[in-house]
Amino acid sequence: MASMRFAKGHGTENDFVILPDPDGELQLTEETVRSLCDRRAGIGGDGVLRVVRTNALGETLAPAARTAERTAWFMDYRNSDGSVAEMCGNGVRVFAHYLRHAGLVSEDRFEVGTRDGAKGVVIESDGDVTVDMGRVERLGTSSAKLARQVVHGARISVGNPHLACEVDAPVAGIDLTALPVLDTEAFPQGANVEVYSEVGPGVLEMRVYERGSGETRSCGTGIVAAAAAATPEGEDATWRVRVPGGECTVHVDASGARLSGPAVIVAEGETLLI
Numbered sequence: 001m002a003s004m005r006f007a008k009g010h011g012t013e014n015d016f017v018i019l020p021d022p023d024g025e026l027q028l029t030e031e032t033v034r035s036l037c038d039r040r041a042g043i044g045g046d047g048v049l050r051v052v053r054t055n056a057l058g059e060t061l062a063p064a065a066r067t068a069e070r071t072a073w074f075m076d077y078r079n080s081d082g083s084v085a086e087m088c089g090n091g092v093r094v095f096a097h098y099l100r101h102a103g104l105v106s107e108d109r110f111e112v113g114t115r116d117g118a119k120g121v122v123i124e125s126d127g128d129v130t131v132d133m134g135r136v137e138r139l140g141t142s143s144a145k146l147a148r149q150v151v152h153g154a155r156i157s158v159g160n161p162h163l164a165c166e167v168d169a170p171v172a173g174i175d176l177t178a179l180p181v182l183d184t185e186a187f188p189q190g191a192n193v194e195v196y197s198e199v200g201p202g203v204l205e206m207r208v209y210e211r212g213s214g215e216t217r218s219c220g221t222g223i224v225a226a227a228a229a230a231t232p233e234g235e236d237a238t239w240r241v242r243v244p245g246g247e248c249t250v251h252v253d254a255s256g257a258r259l260s261g262p263a264v265i266v267a268e269g270e271t272l273l274i
């Protein structure tokens with residue numbers, strides 16, 4: 001059996017198995033991702049971040065990722081079910097922190113390649129990581145059937161698809177145990193579903209059911225989608241968004257959104273699951 005170095009990290013408890021593969025030698029299958037993310041038989045995680053030099057990528061970058069060509073490092077993100085997603089907001093923040101932690105980058109400001117293009121990151125003096133998420137597209141409205149209720153909200157693209165739904169009850173009471181049923185015409189590739197409520201001036205509470213990972217304790221792109229949905233179109237706003245795993249801050253304006261919050265590495269070791 002082969003083995004490989006790994007690290008484990010999280011951003012507001014959205015947790016990832018990090019696989020350093022600078023030369024792009026690893027053939028990462030869906031099955032391997034599922035094994036690594038398994039919380040009982042594996043390392044456990046909401047997803048995998050493969051750390052690969054952009055110029056070592058074997059795959060052709062999708063058109064949306066073209067601006068990633070100028071970056072040194074590419075975040076190859078996978079959901080815990082093995083599926084590929086365009087973007088992961090907490091993942092980028094943890095990825096940036098890992099690059100610094102591993103000595104692969106020495107600057108405080110740099111760009112990370114993703115399938116949604118290059119994302120500018122800043123390592124703040126207090127250790128938090130801010131990512132410029134780029135454009136946030138508002139695409140109208142839709143609804144989702146949850147385990148016990150139907151919720152209505154805003155279709156938002158943050159590179160990946162979201163349905164951000166304001167609810168008028170505490171989000172802690174919403175049943176997110178079942179896969180949300182979506183309008184497949186509105187969301188042909190599926191979507192992440194957020195429920196949020198405004199609990200004070202500039203403060204949201206949010207929970208999320210992630211495409212490909214189920215309910216997670218935080219989702220960076222979901223936090224941005226909820227903040228954008230809560231911001232009247234054409235206005236600027238800064239939101240603190242509380243999730244089960246902690247709190248992030250989002251600034252939304254005409255140019256897009258910036259997401260800030262903690263990023264932590266909790267373990268490093270060698271896995272035999274590769």
Ligand SMILES: N[C@@H](CCC[C@H](N)C(=O)O)C(=O)O
Pocket residue numbers: 014047079084085086087088089090091160161192210211212213218219220221222
């Ligand atoms: N947890 C991530 C989002 C990961 C991708 C998502 N599940 C999808 O399939 O679009 C985040 O922090 O943004």
